Structures are given as structure tokens and as C-alpha cells.
Amino acid sequence: MMRTHSFLTVLLWSSVFYVVHMTPSQKRTNKHSHSERMTGLSENDGKTLHRTKRGWMWNQFFLLEEYTGPDTQYVGKLHTDQDKGDGNLKYILTGDGAGSLFIIDENTGDIHAAKKLDREEKSLYVLRAKAIDRKTGRQVEPESEFIIKIHDINDNEPKFTKDMYTASIPEMSGVGTSVIQVTATDADDANYGNSAKVVYSILQGQPYFSVDPETGIIKTALPDMSRENREQYQVVIQAKDMGGQMGGLSGTTTVNITLTDVNDNPPRFPQSSYQFSSPESAPPGTPLGRIKANDPDVGENAEIEYSISNGDGSDMFDIITDKDTQEGIITVKKHLDFENKVLYTLRVEATNTHPDPRFLQLGPFKDTALVKISVEDIDEPPVFSRPWYLIEVDEDAKEGSIIGQVVAQDPDIAKNAIKYSVDRHTDLDRIFNIYSGNGSLFLSKPLDREETPWHNITVIATEINNPKQSSQIPVFIRILDINDHAPEFANYYETFVCENAKAGQLIQTVSAIDKDQPARGHKFFFELVPEFAVHPNFSVVDNKDNTAGIMTRRNGYSRSKTSTYLLPIIIFDNDYPIQSSTGTLTIRVCACDSRGNMQSCSAEALLLPAGLSTGALVAILLCIIILLVLVVLFTALKRQRKKEPLIISKDDVRDNIVTYNDEGGGEEDTQAFDIGTLRNPEAREESKMRRDVIPETIFQIRRTAPLWENIDVQDFIHRRLKENDLDPAAPPYDSLATYAYEGNDSIANSLSSLESLTTEGNQDYDYLSDWGPRFKKLADMYGGEDSDRD
Template identity: 30%
Template sequence: MVITPEGRLGSRCLLLSLLLLAAWEAGSGHTHYSVPEEAKHGTFVGRIAQDLGLELGELVPRLFRVTSKSRGDLLEVNLQNGILFVNSRIDREELCGRSLECSIHLEVIVERPLQVFHVEVEVKDINDNPPVFPVKEQRVLIYESRLPDSLFPLEGASDADVGSNSILTYKLSSNEYFALDVKKNSDDSTQIGLLLRKSLDREETPEHNLFLMATDQGKPELTGTVQLLVTVLDVNDNAPSFGQSEYEVKIFENSDDGTIVIRLNASDRDEGSNGEISYSFNSLVPPIVTNKFRIDSNTGEIVIQGNLDFEKENLYKIRIDATDKGHPPMAGHCTVLVKVLDKNDNVPQIALTSLSLPVREDAQFGTVIALISVSDLDSGANGQVTCSLTPHVPFKLLSTFKNYYSLVLDGTLDRESVASYELVVTARDGGSPSLWATASVSVEVGDVNDNAPVFAQPEYTVFVKENNAPGCHIFTVSARDADAQENARVAYSLVERRVGERALSSYVSVHAESGQVFALQPLDREELELLQFRVSARDAGAPPLGSNVTLQVFVLDENDNAPALLPPPPPSPWPPHGWAGGAGGGAGVVRQRVARWVGAGQVVAKVRAVDADSGYNAWLSYELQEEAAAAPGGARSAFRVGLYTGEISTTRALDEADAARQRLLVLVKDHGEPALTATATVLLWLEDGGAAPKASSRLVVGPAAAAAEAALVDVHVYLVVAICAVSSLLVLTLLVYTALRCSAPRGEGACVPGPARLVCSSAVGSWSSSPRRRRRSGCALGRGRPRPTSWPSAPACLRVQ
């Protein structure tokens, strides 16, 4: 192998370039490996996980993966040991063609958090391609009149390898007529020619068979051969010649068809037809040239006949023959190098990869959302691309590598304010005028459980009639959660507590999904007037958030208790005062002795009764039964009963005609709908004895008359005051209830179906109370006269469903 001075200079330049490239890569901060082409499957490339500072145990959980713009199956990573190895055959010539530099750019992506590493794997050339000639046989026509030292161009071989593996040396088979001439062109290509060393004699040797061998400088060396068939022609001894052997032309891409590239002019020293020249493309010109150019055979003008694209081909090498019309014709040769100049005719390309969506609203500043790569097929400033982002908040673009950007979070997110963002990435090149492209990125904000369920109001007032059906719906609570999906799915539950001796859950329950509140058992107002409890609303987030609402359930009274007769206060031991019957309308017996000299209007006995209900349902009235109201013989009855007091008084003075034993039936009735009653039997014994009272006084046998009269006056005064107070509060109650009713959510209601009606407490009040309240506040008026156990309650006219 012969290395010329030019070859040594080229090797030094190549070595210097490789050293500069290595220095640049070392300073770039990116991981670099190298691997020879044609390496076997499994060939070790590098410990990529260790070099990137990643633990082997986190490769799988963090979704370690490697991507490449080129063929993605060439290299692979073993996730068990973090080694990068060859996965399939790497052909450098297929991958990079004739480029001196050939690298596979890898993007190593791991998540949780998202990280991106750029790895460059240099593919080193090996001498796996022998020199190849374009044809198996080259024919050379030489006139016998050509003088020694005449040069005849030959088509050299090409080697798909690069570097020293592609540097070729030529050797011609031994002969006495021809030698090989090798020259370097301005484009660093080698031009070979056949040099005539001795005059030819067609009559002696009309044809010469030679072999041309090309050898590269790889290790081991590879060779290629071609057969040269030299045909010796006769006569025309002057061939056309060009002013120079090589012409260089520059033209912009996308030039119009018919544009003249160059006009060639060859000369021939012969005269006549031997000096007439015709121009043509050499027979070895490839189709890529003939498809883009044509030549005028008469003028030598080379014009464009197809679109020139710098990005596809930027250099055309055209071999031109100038042939005279002599017999035989002679040809001159030259080479035209057409260099295509770049124009800014390619719009930048944007590629979005590794979108990490949706983005949680509590994501930290700097969170990587997407990777963006841009490219432009143009060169120079026309291919330099810059990226921008709109809108600017709360995101921004960070340049991570040449033509690589990261879309990162640059502000706080609130899904409840903005659920998604439409971003526009604009890539603009540096051409004049510049071209740009846009890509839309839809960033959805992922919900975080940062909002607790909220009720419309902190407290609700509910009115339910007593004796409701078990399991009836009494109210519906509803809370709204501003979050989404599971974080907004609200579940309702009772805040458990004790109600007396029983648990709250034995009275009411709440449906976990709908928020409907149900009464589990009939409610008894006489036992429980107000049931106050809290309902909790809790979402399904992690951790869950919740809030409470208070429900005040007022139990409305129904007339479900009949008047109950009370025993009289214990007087003298005899005659015995008895009591019989019970709740629900039993009969009671009151026994009393009365002096015959009692005058008209004297109180002689009292019937006492209570009603466990309240309001009108507990307002009692007393009346004598018809059979007891009339005296024997049709005379007017000697006794009457107070309508609201139950006091039995005389209507006239008693006389001897009155029977010694008087039996009265007193009907006690409440004001409910329908009214409930009880009957009391009053037995009076008329006795003679004792001094008659003065005319100005009233004598009552039994309880003291004076104390009774005073207590009765006090009761009437209290009733008047109570009625005025109840009437005053009635309007206020209606206004408050109407406001609560209007603000209550849908679904609120009592158990009783049917049209709404107005339920009012008694304007007079109740003279009775539940047994529990009687125990708390029972007392007497005067001597033996019961005092009302509860004064008139506040009016409550309420709309009940």
C-alpha cells in the first residue's frame, strides 16, 4: 500500500478533527460511548445506568426507557444490570452514509420524577466494504494518432467506508503502452486516467485488455477490479479540448426549470467535420444527473429540467463529452461540479414526546411536563431554530440540549380555577424571511383533594309530626365539593352521640350517598320535643376532608293523648276520695261532703285533669253530661262546672228537697282534631249540721273557698297575659320559619304526605305537660287547687308537609 503526501495530510486532518470532536463532547456534559459497526448481538457498549448516576433497583419502578430518532432497535439496555448492549446489526453506511461522523443519539427517560439524559453512541467504521467500480467493464476508445502522454479519464471506484478505510490506491496491470495517472480534485476526490506511454499501432494491436485494481487502506485491505477494454481507432488525430478540465458552478435550490447552469465551449484544431463538436453527457453519468439537467448538443448549455432540493442533494458531478464529427470521431472531456445553495424553504418541525399528563395541581415549580424537539432540514442560519411558548404563565420552556426543550411548570396551579391550559409552542428559524411552525399542547390539571365538602348553611331546622311511620324520610342534606372525581364524591354519616340513655343511631339514620335523613322509629313529642344532631360529609380523597352540619328536628304535637283525670288532694280520711281509670279516656270518681246550707255560687268540688299533649291538643274544657245537668222533676240542676277550671259550684241554694246523694258526670274534652275525652264521676253527699254562714260570705265544704276564688282570679290573669304574649310572638315565628323554609334545600320535608297545612300551637297555651315536665315544674295554686304545670308556650304556626 502506497501512502502519498496528500494521503498523510488527509490522515492528519482526520485525526485532528476526531480530537476536536472528542474535546467538544467531553465539555458538553453528555454521556458518550462508541461501538464498532457490525458488532454482534449482546456486545457491551457501556454501563449506562451507573454512568448516569441511577440505581439499578430504581430502573423498573421509574419506568427507565431509551428512545432514539433513528432505528430504535439497534441498542438496548438490560434493566437488571444497567448495561447498554448491541441489540441488532449496526451498518454504519446504512445509518450515516458517507458522513465522517456517525452517532446514535439516545434519549434516556426516567419518571417519578421525570428526568431526561442525552447519550451519544459513536458508531466506528470498520473496513467491511471493498472498493466497487460502477461497471464491470470500461471501454476506452483511443485513436492511433494520439501522442504519447495523452490522458484518457477513467471512472474510479467508490468505497462505502469512511476515513482510512475509504482511501483508495489504484494499480494497473502490467503492460508497455499504458500507465495510471492519479490526481486529487478540489472536492478532495480522486481522478484517475489512463496515460499513453507509447504510440499505438492499430494494425499491430487493435485492442488491449487491462485490469485496474483499487485497494483501500483498511485492515485487512480490500480490493476491487475492473476490466479495461482499450480499442485503438484510426484517423482523426485531434480531439476537442476544453479550456479547463473542471468547472464549478453554484446555483440556488428551487431554481426555475430552464435556468442555464453553464455554457461550455470546447475547441478542435481539426477542420471541417472533424472540427464540428457535439456535446453530451458521458455514458457513465448517473440517472440522478440526467433527471435534473439536460445539455444542448449544439451550444453546450446545461440547463435545469427538474427541481433542485438542497436537502436531498447538494452536489452534482457531471462528466461532459465533446465529440467531433470526424471519422472516427474524437472526444474531449471535462467535469462540471454543480453546487446547490440552500434557501429557507423548509418549515421547522416540532415533535412532542414523553408528555407527563395530567399535571397535579400541587406540582412543584420546575416539574417537567413534556419534552419538545425541533428540527429544520435547512442549513446554516436557515436551520437554526428557536422556540417560544404562549401563554407564558404558569409554564415556560427550558433549553436542555441542541434543539431539545423541556416544558416545565413555572407557577402554581389550581384546578378549581383553571382545569386545563391550551399552550402553543412556536418554532422559528433564522432565515430571512423566517419560517415558523406551531404545535398545541393541552395540559390538563389533575385534581388534588384540597377542598372539603361545604353545606349551604351551617344549621337546618326540620319539623316532623310525631307518630311518624318508621323509616320515613324527614330531610335531605347536601354538601358540595369543588374537587373532581373521587375527591368530590361525598359520603354522609351521623356524628354519633347519646340521646338520653339511647344512641342517636336508634332514632335517625342518614343515607351515605344521597344524604337523605330517615326517622328509624316513631317520634313521641311527649318524650322528645327536640332532637339535635350533626351530620358529617366526608369526601373520598386521600387524605379525606370533611365538614359537619347541625340538624334541629322539632317534633310537632298530634292529639294522641286523651285527658287524664288526677286524684283530688287528700282531705279528711272519710269519705274516701277515690280515683279510677287511666289514660285514654278512663273514668274517675270524686267523692265530697257538702253542707245543705251552702248558698248559690259556692265551689263544692273540683275535677282535675291533664293532657300529655301541648297547645290546643292540651287545652281542656269541662262540661256536665246532659243526664246530670237536669235535676229530678225537671227542675234546674243545683250544680254547674267551670268550662276551663273544672270547679263544680252551686247554681242555687240547696234545700231539703235535694237528694242527699248527688251524682254528677263531668266530660273532660281537649281541643284537638278529633277531640279526645275522659269522664269523671262526682259523688256529693248533702249533710245537715253546722252553723249557717253569714250572708256576705260563701262557704265551700272541702277546700277553702277564699283561696279557690283567689287562685281562679290569678289563673284568668295569667291566661290573658299568655294569650297576648303568644299572639305577639306568632308573627315573629311565621317570619322566621318562612325565611328558614325558603333557604332550606330541596328534599326537606316531614313524613306526612299530602298538601301542606298550617299547624299552630294554642293561643291560650297548655294546662298540661308531659310526665317528665310535670315532674320538673308541677305545683299547686292555693290549697288543693292544681297550678298549671306549664304556661302557654311560644306560638309556632308552621307549614308542615
């Protein structure tokens, strides 16, 4: 049975039809529909149906871009054979730009472009069309997809990737050397006509450069372009589409080309000779002048190295290169002497430091110039025979002995006489001196190498006729060692020996030092003092390496018997003359454990109770210290109490017997005595410093008549007499020591004659008769002939 199907037909304004490129899913769907229609096979019946073949055509529309006509641009028409022309069908368009860019007449199916299209913005639009029955709202045909492709027109000019290019090329490059490649792109369709075919040409920059029309590579067009003649070039390149034909669009760019320098020019001196002068006193390194060779190259190609090729002054002068200015600086190399030579000639050469091998064949890349230098005469200071002097002297050299000599002379023709002196700023102790006439150095003080092994002094040489002309030279004086110091212990040694020590145990190793520095090095020997070597408790074993070991000689030591041993050891050196000293080693006897570790060395520790701990001992010690501090403070406070004088009133008058050995002095001679002693005899008992001076000789006091007789006074005077006899600071030779103590319960009540004037004359003075001889003896010892002056 034949079944009839309706097809949607798309009518095009163009006669060219293309198959629509579909997605894989669409292809599968449309392939199934197409096969079904071609075979007429239905799933409802298993029979093969035959029909007349009708083509299902997928079409592609083409539309020109940039259309500027007065009406909208017609695209094409949609139509189905189900359309009877009665307006019952409605055409609907969906997809890219439907309704905005593309408008369809729903009754006729005509499609128009509502706006101007730009292929460069979007070149392809995918749309879908369908026909719907207006009454039933059902699709009378399956939805169909088609493409509208925008046809390109030449509406874009070529554009370069850069508005301006920068390139460089070495000067003197050959013709055809590539400089840079420029690139221009055209937004038009390269697959449609010649709208995007670009051709390059040069508008500016001829005849120096050319451009490849297809690749845009710029090349040199002239040989041997010199940077020194012209360094910068500006080249304008044009890119034109349509293959460069008439009507094509074009764009331009600018290329700035710089010729880089190559070393194609040698240095050249602007003049053939130069003249300089130098005083003969110019020290080495003094610059005399500058010369410069010109080089038109730049950078490292213009770097120049100057040298002296020949001439009679090549060993007296030198030339160095100033890297900043590329100048040659003439300098003094050695000391000049006007009396020896007054004119020098130099041949100076300037050479490039980075020559280019390509241009060496053109000739040598260097230049030479003649330099003349004249020497000027000046009055020069004295010149020493050496730049410095080294003198060695033994440290036992005698004062006044000559230790060395310095020599200087006037370099001028006049040969002025010279005097020598020592700069005292370099010899503050004035140990050295110099004979001004001949420069001989001699000692003014003894030397001590151990105190100062080196002395650095400065000697000055001055012209006698012109003191302004002087020079100085350093003199290094080395003090040579002699063996004048004995070796001694390197440290203070204090060691211990265990009570349970065995004979032959090493308890200490001692070493020695020596302030001397013998040429063959130190070598020390150790041994016991002979008195201690008879029955020694310890022995000394010399280790032959400048150390010695202290060994025990017996088994066991007792702290209770001897807590400390003093072991004198003799140390000898091996230099001449041999020096030796005795060092004492302190050895304490200590209690040790079984492994020899010290536990206690105090002898008092043996008497302490075994049950007392260390904390208890510390507490007891603190209590004792606190008690001692309290006793000291109490004693100090008691001594500070003011003693009450015997006589507070000024009416208390005592006799103060003072004797003088000379005339005059008056009351000044009483300044040495403390009048407070007369008021308080107990204060005299205290030990006080005497304010008088120690006499050179002791003068005796003349005998005086006996004054009183009392046993207490006798004891008092005997005690005072003994104190004066034993006192190393004797009283002044012109004074009599007074005691002013009348004794206890004297029957005379007073010794003053003032009170006797008021008595009735019955005063008895016979009790003094027995004391007459005793006072006479005292007067003879202390008073002398001036004892009659009260």
C-alpha cells in the first residue's frame, strides 16, 4: 500500500544548494527519517511499502555582509507541500538571530535580514524552521535546521601586529642582511577571494633597506653602511590586501632601525708630540699630565689601552689608563734626580682593547705619540742610606754603649752638613740617644727585654744650613734575650694527699714557666731541696718534658699529726748562666673514700660529733657570728659614751709644768699636750696616738725639790716613768711630761701654792722630804738645765 508524506521545502534566492552539516544526533535522526521515507517501511506493519522517491534537501543560505540597500535584504523562503494557500499553516523560525536579525513572514515563509550583518563579527547562523497547523496546533512537518552563511566582502584593511617596530643591525653589514620581519593580518575571509591576501612594500627607507613582499622581512639594500656617518633610520612599510591590486585596502607601520657599532676605527692622537715637566722631588705615582687618542667608535670598541713602547724614560715613568675618560695619565715611576738627568723622551702607544678581526687587515689599530718630560731642580731634604734600619742589642748592654748608626746625606750638589736627632714622641722614656754629628745611637738607660722586647723609634736628619729640609727614618730596635730570670711554677699549686694513700702514688703534676726566651727553647729540671730529701714524705719525679710528678713515699698520712706539708722544689733552666728558684707546694692531708675521692681536709672535723649534720654545723656557726657582732656593737657604743671631766667649771685650776729648751715659742709649745688629762686621769689610761713628734735626742730634766710623799703617787709615777722609758715615741725634747694626779686621800689635800696663801702658816710640807731624791733623778733624766722654768 502506497503512503504519501509531505515535505518542507526551502526555496532559496540563490541557485546553489549545499548539504547542511548536522550534529551526529541530528544526522542519526534525519538519517532514520530519510530512510523511512525512502523505503516506506513502517513499524506497524512488517511489509515493505514502495512510493515514489522525493528528495529531502537540507539547504544553506548565503547572505552578503554589510548590505546597505534601501530595503531589507531578502534571505529565502520556507514552504511545505501541505500548504494549500488557504492560510491554515503558520511558519515559525527559531535559532541564532531569529526575530531580531532574521524575520519570517509566518503566512508566506519569506525570510528577511532586518539588520546589516558583519562577517568578522559572526560568519555563521544556525536556524530551525517548522510549519504548524493553526487549527490543531500540530506540526505538519518535523522541525528542520538550516544555516545562513555570511558572504565576505573586502571591508577590513590589513593591520600590523605593532604600530612601531624597533630593530638594530651592526654597521658595515652586507647587502641582503635580515633586519626584522613585520607581520600584518586581514580580518576578511582568506578562503573567499583575495580580500585577505596581503602584499608588503616599502614606502620610506630606500635605498638603504628593502622588504620582501610576501614575508615582510626587511633587509639591507646598501653595502658598508657606517654608524659614524648615520646611526638612525626610519623605515615605513605598507601592507595591502587584494594581492596589492587596485581597490585593495592597506595599512602601514614604522620601523626604527639603529646601526650598532663595530670596531672599524683605530684610535688616533690629535697631535704628534706632548711636553710635560716634573720636580725632582715628585714621589713615585705622582701624575704629570694626560694625553688622549680619539676613537669614533663607542662602548667597548672605543676602549683604549696606553703603554710606553720605547724611550730613555721608560724605566723612570709610567702611563696608566683612565677607564672613565679613556685618557692616558703619565706618572712618575722612580725617584727623579735633577743632578743625574734633566730631560726624558717617551714613545706612547694607544691600542684598542677589543679589536675586530674583520678590520685588522685594513691596518694596525693603534697610534703613537712622542712625550718629552723635563726635570726641575729643587732643594731636597736629606736622604737616608736605607728605607728603614734594624738594630739588635743584648738586654744587658751597658749605658752609654753604641748600638748602631744611621747615615743620611744631602742629595743636592751643595752637599750641606747634616745633624741627627731622635724624635722624642717615639722614645718617651728617653732610653736611646744619638750623636748629632755622625748618627751613632747609644743607650741612655738599661734595657729589659721581658718588659719591652721591641723599641720603634724615629731618627730625624736635618740640614744645618736649612733646618726646613729634614727627613726621618724608622729604626726598629730588637732586644736580644739573656738568661736573667729564674724559672718558676706556672701556677700556684695546692694539692692534697689521702690519709689512706699508698707509697708511689702520683698526687700532683707541676710545670714551670720562664720569662726568658732561650734560642733552643725552655728545658726545666725539678728536684727537692736537699734538706727535705733526707727523710722525705714525698718525692719529685722529673718527667723530662718540663713537668714533674709529686709522688708519695710512704703508706698512710695522719691529719691529727700533720694536717699540711710544705714541699719546697728547686727548678733549674738549661741556659747560661743557669738560673734556679725554689717553689713551695702546699699539700693538705685529707680523708678520702676507697676510690681516692676527697671527703674532708679539716683537722677540726675529727673532733666533731658524728651525729651532727652539715645543716646543724652551719646553724651553730651563724649563732656564733651573730653573738660576735652584738659584742662588737656593744663595745663600740660603750666607747662612744662621753667621759665626764673631773672639773667642769673654769675655776678648776691644776698645775701644768712645762719646760722649754729654747727662748720663745710661748704658748705654742703647749699645743702638744692634752689638757684633758689633768681633769680626768682615767682617760690617760686609754691607748691614744701621741700628737707630739719623736725627739731625735733625749734631754734630762733638772732636779727639782721633793713635793710630796704618798705611796699611791709613788706607784703612779713609777708606772708613768716606765711608760715613758718604753715608749718609742718619746716626748718632745723641750717639754716635761706631766701627770697631774695627786693620789688617793692625800693628807695635803692640794699641791697648789695658791691655797697655802690662805692658811695660817701651820701647813706641814715635810711629807715631801723623802721624795726629793726621786724627783731629782727624774729631773736629771728629762729636765736638763731648763728645769727651773715653770
